[in-house]
Amino acid sequence: MKFSCEKALLLSAVATASRTVAVKSSIPALEGILIEAGSALRLTGYNLETGIRTTVPAEISQSGSLVLSARLFGEIVRKLPDDTVYFSAKNYMVNIKCGLSEFNILGTDPEEFPELPSVDQQNMVSIAQNVLRSMISQTLFAVSDNESRPIHTGSLFEVEREQLTIVSVDGYRLALRHEPTQGRQGEDFFSFVVPGAALSEVEKICSGEDSISVVQGARHVLFQTGATILVCRRLEGEFLNYKNAIPRNNTIKITGDTKALLSSIERVSLIISDKLKSPLRCVFQDGVLLITTKTGIGDAADQCPIQGDGQDLEIGFNNKYLMDALKAAPAERLRLEFTSGVAPCLILPAEGEENFVYMVLPVRLKAN
Amino acid sequence: MKFSCEKALLLSAVATASRTVAVKSSIPALEGILIEAGSALRLTGYNLETGIRTTVPAEISQSGSLVLSARLFGEIVRKLPDDTVYFSAKNYMVNIKCGLSEFNILGTDPEEFPELPSVDQQNMVSIAQNVLRSMISQTLFAVSDNESRPIHTGSLFEVEREQLTIVSVDGYRLALRHEPTQGRQGEDFFSFVVPGAALSEVEKICSGEDSISVVQGARHVLFQTGATILVCRRLEGEFLNYKNAIPRNNTIKITGDTKALLSSIERVSLIISDKLKSPLRCVFQDGVLLITTKTGIGDAADQCPIQGDGQDLEIGFNNKYLMDALKAAPAERLRLEFTSGVAPCLILPAEGEENFVYMVLPVRLKAN
Numbered sequence: 001m002k003f004s005c006e007k008a009l010l011l012s013a014v015a016t017a018s019r020t021v022a023v024k025s026s027i028p029a030l031e032g033i034l035i036e037a038g039s040a041l042r043l044t045g046y047n048l049e050t051g052i053r054t055t056v057p058a059e060i061s062q063s064g065s066l067v068l069s070a071r072l073f074g075e076i077v078r079k080l081p082d083d084t085v086y087f088s089a090k091n092y093m094v095n096i097k098c099g100l101s102e103f104n105i106l107g108t109d110p111e112e113f114p115e116l117p118s119v120d121q122q123n124m125v126s127i128a129q130n131v132l133r134s135m136i137s138q139t140l141f142a143v144s145d146n147e148s149r150p151i152h153t154g155s156l157f158e159v160e161r162e163q164l165t166i167v168s169v170d171g172y173r174l175a176l177r178h179e180p181t182q183g184r185q186g187e188d189f190f191s192f193v194v195p196g197a198a199l200s201e202v203e204k205i206c207s208g209e210d211s212i213s214v215v216q217g218a219r220h221v222l223f224q225t226g227a228t229i230l231v232c233r234r235l236e237g238e239f240l241n242y243k244n245a246i247p248r249n250n251t252i253k254i255t256g257d258t259k260a261l262l263s264s265i266e267r268v269s270l271i272i273s274d275k276l277k278s279p280l281r282c283v284f285q286d287g288v289l290l291i292t293t294k295t296g297i298g299d300a301a302d303q304c305p306i307q308g309d310g311q312d313l314e315i316g317f318n319n320k321y322l323m324d325a326l327k328a329a330p331a332e333r334l335r336l337e338f339t340s341g342v343a344p345c346l347i348l349p350a351e352g353e354e355n356f357v358y359m360v361l362p363v364r365l366k367a368n
Numbered sequence: 369m370k371f372s373c374e375k376a377l378l379l380s381a382v383a384t385a386s387r388t389v390a391v392k393s394s395i396p397a398l399e400g401i402l403i404e405a406g407s408a409l410r411l412t413g414y415n416l417e418t419g420i421r422t423t424v425p426a427e428i429s430q431s432g433s434l435v436l437s438a439r440l441f442g443e444i445v446r447k448l449p450d451d452t453v454y455f456s457a458k459n460y461m462v463n464i465k466c467g468l469s470e471f472n473i474l475g476t477d478p479e480e481f482p483e484l485p486s487v488d489q490q491n492m493v494s495i496a497q498n499v500l501r502s503m504i505s506q507t508l509f510a511v512s513d514n515e516s517r518p519i520h521t522g523s524l525f526e527v528e529r530e531q532l533t534i535v536s537v538d539g540y541r542l543a544l545r546h547e548p549t550q551g552r553q554g555e556d557f558f559s560f561v562v563p564g565a566a567l568s569e570v571e572k573i574c575s576g577e578d579s580i581s582v583v584q585g586a587r588h589v590l591f592q593t594g595a596t597i598l599v600c601r602r603l604e605g606e607f608l609n610y611k612n613a614i615p616r617n618n619t620i621k622i623t624g625d626t627k628a629l630l631s632s633i634e635r636v637s638l639i640i641s642d643k644l645k646s647p648l649r650c651v652f653q654d655g656v657l658l659i660t661t662k663t664g665i666g667d668a669a670d671q672c673p674i675q676g677d678g679q680d681l682e683i684g685f686n687n688k689y690l691m692d693a694l695k696a697a698p699a700e701r702l703r704l705e706f707t708s709g710v711a712p713c714l715i716l717p718a719e720g721e722e723n724f725v726y727m728v729l730p731v732r733l734k735a736n
Binding site: 104 | 440443444447448449468469470471472473474631632634635638639665666667668669670671672
């Protein structure tokens with residue numbers, strides 16, 4: 001194997017492929033990057049759950065393939081001078097030259113590297129990378145980490161007409177984002193569930209306004225940008241029927257400033273810790289929200305101006321769930337909807353299109 | 369106790385005093401900040417090794433003192449709105465109000481807080497804060513972490529005529545910095561040794577061009593800026609006679625670019641790890657330095673242009689010691705001096721005043 005390639009391009013490709021390399025594995029090949037020089041130069045990282053393959057512009061003078069430690073390869077390329085990198089290998093003994101620097105390190109047999117699953121396209125949707133990136137970051141926090149309901153450790157992707165919806169739920173809260181697609185192929189309606197761990201990698205390969213294709217296969221999902229693909233398995237099982245779970249006839253509606261609400265809640269939360277848990281006691285009055293709590297550390301109280309009459313509704317919340325939703329909400333002003341102190345709270349944009357819905361279940365408050 | 373004070377000023381003072389608060393201590397008071405409202409508002413953090421006391425501009429309407437958890441107090445002040453903070457306490461029950469926020473938390477008896485040592489001035493030297501800061505950061509790395517020679521776990525401060533010298537040694541290397549002082553009182557020549565842990569806090573309280581006084585007491589040292597003092601004990605024992613340790617009749621002298629030397633060494637060091645140690649083999653030729661090494665990972669070679677004739681001197685180095693010195697050296701070009709492959713290497717500024725000297729001992733190389 002023999003190729004040459006610009007340091008900056010190689011570095012970016014190694015960084016991308018390294019995202020899905022296992023940090024520590026009983027199969028040493030999984031701690032490496034598969035380097036394949038054929039008609040193009042391809043780098044692959046695959047931890048058996050999620051795989052990334054990316055193509056690098058390179059001059060290939062002799063084809064071949066081998067596996068090289070991702071950590072070592074990444075560190076070497078990062079420190080090389082900004083110049084052309086000459087890479088050659090014979091019997092897995094790799095020689096890397098760049099400027100006045102030279103390394104000789106041992107690679108391993110590519111046969112030990114597991115094959116990336118091939119994905120037979122059933123349906124496909126495409127969307128701008130920066131839009132998908134924000135949809136993921138604004139829903140991923142609500143994915144469950146409870147392995148007893150594996151289906152909810154991923155996010156639901158649902159394509160209906162020209163719209164993509166992403167939904168995460170964990171039994172205590174729900175996060176939903178809608179956005180128009182840039183194109184689609186396949187059935188009128190299709191849906192699949194993508195593991196949360198894979199989505200946090202998809203988020204990182206997305207940037208700019210170019211589109212990314214999301215391909216639904218029988219057992220896998222493939223995300224494809226210009227030079228890079230990410231493959232992961234689909235989660236199997238029945239996802240929550242979220243449409244039924246979201247209450248739609250709420251009688252109490254108030255609006256407020258996202259940052260002001262978050263600041264008030266964060267302050268009161270300072271006396272809540274993992275050891276000293278206590279719900280936030282929220283009282284929605286006419287024009288003002290009172291937030292209080294009490295733990296072994298002491299008590300805290302805060303007020304936040306709101307618009308509308310909360311009808312003195314008293315409701316308890318897990319502070320973390322409320323903060324997660326307020327941090328993720330892509331709107332400067334929010335509408336909060338309630339029916340009672342024991343029914344879920346909806347968080348929606350105060351104005352304009354309803355492109356997100358967060359739902360947080362209340363927690364029972366002790367008598368004052 | 370009752371006072372009010374601007375949030376930004378209080379926050380900066382709490383952050384400063386918190387630096388020397390014990391993170392976890394068997395004496396709970398040491399995890400707190402001593403808050404004293406008298407003629408001024410004073411905050412003190414003291415971990416029994418190093419203490420910081422700082423004064424905050426405040427309106428004091430009732431004097432008093434108590435100890436408050438540094439972590440909790442810091443988090444609360446950080447999150448408060450940018451407004452006046454009203455602080456009051458009765459029987460150690462603290463009430464903090466700011467804007468629409470209010471906290472009630474329990475403080476503890478100030479009697480449990482140990483007293484900061486008082487320092488009887490023997491000698492004093494003053495210097496610009498930013499100068500002391502860089503002198504510390506450029507020598508602290510060579511302080512020993514070996515507790516069997518406690519005196520070398522600190523840096524030597526030496527004042528002679530109008531010059532302050534700071535020296536650190538650890539048995540394998542030496543770092544020395546000179547700078548002119550801004551003023552001095554006491555004996556013609558005086559010196560003392562300051563613990564490395566205290567110096568890393570002194571570094572953080574120094575900023576800007578205002579001067580800092582360094583006061584030598586019988587058993588302690590006091591660093592004093594406008595509103596803040598730092599007190600630590602002096603280390604006792606006999607510090608290395610560094611003047612005799614630095615060889616001055618070196619026959620081989622070369623110069624080179626600091627960044628280029630560092631980059632070459634960093635690259636070759638990529639195949640050296642904590643588990644797979646190996647010295648750098650440096651060969652100083654006429655106009656070029658060759659650096660190579662070989663470990664279980666593979667081998668690496670690099671070249672760096674130098675000025676002068678190295679007379680083919682072959683010398684081995686611990687890569688980390690050489691990198692530490694090159695990273696700290698405050699000069700774009702350096703002069704390296706040698707007598708042989710088994711004698712120490714000196715690193716000095718290539719041009720201008722000799723305001724730093726680094727010395728690195730060589731390591732034995734195996735035959736090629």
